[in-house]
Amino acid sequence: MTQFTLSSFSISRSTTASRIAGAIALILLAILAAAPWWASSAFLHLAGEFAVYLALATLWNLLAGYTGLVSVGQQAYVGLGGYLTFSLALFLGVNPLLAIPLAGLAAALIAIPVASLVFRLQGAYFAIGSWVIAEVFRLIAAQATALGGGSGISLPAAVTKQLGAKWLREASIFWLALALGAGCLAFVYLLLRSRIGLALTAIRDSEVASTSLGIRIGSVKHVLYILVAGLTAMIGALISLQKLRVSPDAAFSVNDWTAFVIFIVVIGGIGTIEGPIIGTVVYFLLREFLADYGTIYLLLLGTLAIVIMLAAPKGLWGYAAERFGWSLFPVGYRITFPDSGKD
Amino acid sequence: MDILNTILQGVLVGGLYALFAAGLSLIFGVMRLVNIAHGDLIVLAAYIAMEVIKLTGLPPLAALVFVVPVMAAFGYALQRGILNRTLGGDLLPPLLVSFGLSVILQNGLLAVFTADSRKLDAGALETASATIGGISIGLLPALMFATAVAVIAGLQYLFYNTALGRAFRATSDDAEIAELMGLDRRKVYAWAMALCLGVVAIAGVFLAIRSNFDPFMGPGRLIFGFEAVIIGGLGNLWGTLAGGVILGVAQGIGASIDPGWQILAGHVAFLLILALKPRGLFPRMDG
Numbered sequence: 001m002t003q004f005t006l007s008s009f010s011i012s013r014s015t016t017a018s019r020i021a022g023a024i025a026l027i028l029l030a031i032l033a034a035a036p037w038w039a040s041s042a043f044l045h046l047a048g049e050f051a052v053y054l055a056l057a058t059l060w061n062l063l064a065g066y067t068g069l070v071s072v073g074q075q076a077y078v079g080l081g082g083y084l085t086f087s088l089a090l091f092l093g094v095n096p097l098l099a100i101p102l103a104g105l106a107a108a109l110i111a112i113p114v115a116s117l118v119f120r121l122q123g124a125y126f127a128i129g130s131w132v133i134a135e136v137f138r139l140i141a142a143q144a145t146a147l148g149g150g151s152g153i154s155l156p157a158a159v160t161k162q163l164g165a166k167w168l169r170e171a172s173i174f175w176l177a178l179a180l181g182a183g184c185l186a187f188v189y190l191l192l193r194s195r196i197g198l199a200l201t202a203i204r205d206s207e208v209a210s211t212s213l214g215i216r217i218g219s220v221k222h223v224l225y226i227l228v229a230g231l232t233a234m235i236g237a238l239i240s241l242q243k244l245r246v247s248p249d250a251a252f253s254v255n256d257w258t259a260f261v262i263f264i265v266v267i268g269g270i271g272t273i274e275g276p277i278i279g280t281v282v283y284f285l286l287r288e289f290l291a292d293y294g295t296i297y298l299l300l301l302g303t304l305a306i307v308i309m310l311a312a313p314k315g316l317w318g319y320a321a322e323r324f325g326w327s328l329f330p331v332g333y334r335i336t337f338p339d340s341g342k343d
Numbered sequence: 344m345d346i347l348n349t350i351l352q353g354v355l356v357g358g359l360y361a362l363f364a365a366g367l368s369l370i371f372g373v374m375r376l377v378n379i380a381h382g383d384l385i386v387l388a389a390y391i392a393m394e395v396i397k398l399t400g401l402p403p404l405a406a407l408v409f410v411v412p413v414m415a416a417f418g419y420a421l422q423r424g425i426l427n428r429t430l431g432g433d434l435l436p437p438l439l440v441s442f443g444l445s446v447i448l449q450n451g452l453l454a455v456f457t458a459d460s461r462k463l464d465a466g467a468l469e470t471a472s473a474t475i476g477g478i479s480i481g482l483l484p485a486l487m488f489a490t491a492v493a494v495i496a497g498l499q500y501l502f503y504n505t506a507l508g509r510a511f512r513a514t515s516d517d518a519e520i521a522e523l524m525g526l527d528r529r530k531v532y533a534w535a536m537a538l539c540l541g542v543v544a545i546a547g548v549f550l551a552i553r554s555n556f557d558p559f560m561g562p563g564r565l566i567f568g569f570e571a572v573i574i575g576g577l578g579n580l581w582g583t584l585a586g587g588v589i590l591g592v593a594q595g596i597g598a599s600i601d602p603g604w605q606i607l608a609g610h611v612a613f614l615l616i617l618a619l620k621p622r623g624l625f626p627r628m629d630g
Binding site for chain 2: 064068070072117120121123124125127128129131132135136139140142143254255259262263266270295296298299301302303305306309310313
C-alpha cells in the first residue's frame with residue numbers, strides 16, 4: 001500500500017486526448033466556417049442538417065441522459081420555433097434571422113407554464129405527457145388559418161429576399177446551423193463542468209443520494225427543461241428557414257425531430273457528451289447508404305436501438321469509454337499520481 | 344336534445360378509449376412499465392383480424408376467437424424475450440426499447456400492408472340502431488361500451504378473486520418479497536402482458552370496425568388510452584372507464600363546435616384535469 005502525501009498528486013480537468021480533440025475541433029470549426037467559399041450548396045445543406053441533428057441530440061441527451069426527463073415531445077418546440085419565426089417575419093416584418101433568437105425566447109416563456117403542467121407526471125408518463133403537448137401545439141397550428149392551416153405556408157419571396165441573394169442566404173443559414181450546433185455542444189459542455197453540471201451528474205447517478213446532499217432536483221430539472229425548450233425552438237426556427245416552409249405535420253413531426261434524435265442518442269451513448277456526436281455520424285452514414293430503402297431503413301434503426309439498449313445500454317461511446325477510458329469532453333475531476341504514471 | 348345526444352355518443356365512444364386504456368393501466372399497475380408501442384399493438388391486432396377474416400371468412404367479432412389468443416401469445420413472448428430484460432430500477436431502457444418497438448411495428452405494417460387505410464366490415468351491425476326517447480343509439484357503440492364494462496369488470500374480478508390476480512398484486516406491491524414466496528416475477532410479468540394484449544386485441548377489432556385504420560394511427564390511440572388512465576387516476580380500472588368517458592364526451596362536444604376541434608378538445612380536457620387534479624379524479628396508487 002503506497003502512502004500519498006498531499007503534494008504527491010495533482011488534479012486535472014483535461015486529458016491528453018481531450019486537449020488534442022479540443023484543438024482538432026477548433027481547426028475543424030474554422031475550416032467549416034469557411035465552407036461557403038469552398039463547398040457546394042449540396043454540402044452546405046447536408047452539413048447544416050448534420051448540425052441540426054447534432055444540436056437536437058445534444059439537447060435531448062442533456063434532458064434524458066442527465067436529468068432522467070425522457071421527452072417524446074421535443075418536436076413541440078421545434079415546430080413552435082418554426083411557427084414563431086414565420087409569425088414574426090410575416091406579421092411583424094421582423095428580419096427572419098433576428099426572429100430566431102426572439103422565437104427561442106418566446107418559446108422558453110411558453111415552456112414555463114407547460115413545464116409546470118407536464119412536471120406533474122412522473123417518469124414514463126412524463127414522456128407521453130410531453131407528447132400530448134406537442135400534439136396540442138400541432139393541432140393549434142393546423143387551426144391557424146393565417147399560417148396556412150393544415151397545409152402550411154411557404155416564406156413569401158419578399159421575406160426571403162431579406163436574407164440576401166442565394167449565396168448569402170445559403171451561407172448565413174449554414175453559419176447559423178454551425179453556430180447553433182457548436183453552440184449547443186459548448187453550452188452542454190460548459191454547463192456540465194459548472195456547479196449545475198455537478199448537480200446534474202449527481203442526479204443522473206442517484207436521485208435519492210443527490211437529494212440527501214441538498215440538491216434541489218425539482219428546480220434544476222425545471223430550469224433545464226425551459227432552457228432546452230428555448231434552444232430547441234431556435235433550432236426549429238433555423239429548420240424553418242432551411243426549408244423556407246412550415247406545415248403542422250412536418251414541423252411537429254415526432255419521427256423527424258424526436259424518434260431519430262432518440263435513436264441517435266441511444267446508439268451513440270446516452271448520458272455522455274460524445275455519444276450524440278458519434279450517434280449523429282452513425283445516423284448520417286446509415287442514411288446515406290440506406291435511405292433509398294425507406295421503411296427497411298427505419299426498421300433497421302429501430303432494431304439497432306433495441307439491440308444496443310439491451311446489449312450495451314451506454315451506447316457505442318459508453319462502451320468504448322468504459323473499455324479504453326477515453327474522454328474527449330472531460331467534465332469530471334481526475335486525480336493524477338506522479339508515480340503511477342497513469343492519466 | 345342535441346347536446347344530450349352528443350354527450351351520449353361521447354360516453355359510448357369513451358368505452359373504446361377505456362378499452363385502449365385498460366391494458367396500459369394493467370401493465371403499469373403490475374410492473375410500472377409504460378409501453379410506448381401500446382397503440383401500435385392495437386393497430387397490429389386490427390391487421391391480424393383483417394388477415395384472419397380474409398382466411399376464414401368469419402365476421403369481425405367472431406374473429407376475436409383467433410385474434411385474442413394470437414395477441415396474448417405474442418404478448419407473453421414479447422415480455423419474456425425482450426421487455427423483461429429491460430426491467431430494473433432504471434426508467435430509460437423499457438421506455439426506449441418500447442419506443443424502438445413502436446417504430447418497428449409501424450414500419451413493419453407499412454412494409455407488409457402499405458399505407459392504404461383499411462376497415463373491417465361488420466355488416467348490419469354497423470348501421471343498426473335503436474331509438475329511445477328520441478335519441479338514437481347505435482348498436483355498435485352500445486356493444487363497444489358494454490364490452491368495455493365487461494372487460495373492466497373481468498379484470499377487476501381477476502385481480503381480486505383469482506390466484507393469478509393475487510400474484511399480480513403481490514408482484515406489484517413488492518416484487519422481491521413475491522419472489523421469496525415462490526413467484527417467478529418474469530412469468531408473472533409475461534402473464535400480465537399476455538392479458539394486456541388480449542384486451543388490446545379486443546380494442547383493435549372494435550377500432551377497425553368503427554373507423555378506418557392505417558399503420559400510423561397507433562400513437563394517437565396510445566395517447567387517448569394514456570389520457571383516460573391519467574384522468575381516471577392511476578391504478579383504478581373503473582376510474583379508467585370514467586376517464587375514457589370524459590375524454591369521449593369532451594371530444595364529442597369539441598367536434599360539435601368545429602370538427603377541427605374534436606381531438607384538441609379531448610387534449611384540453613386532459614390538461615385541465617392534470618392542472619386541477621394532478622393525481623386524476625379517482626386515484627388509488629402512487630406513480
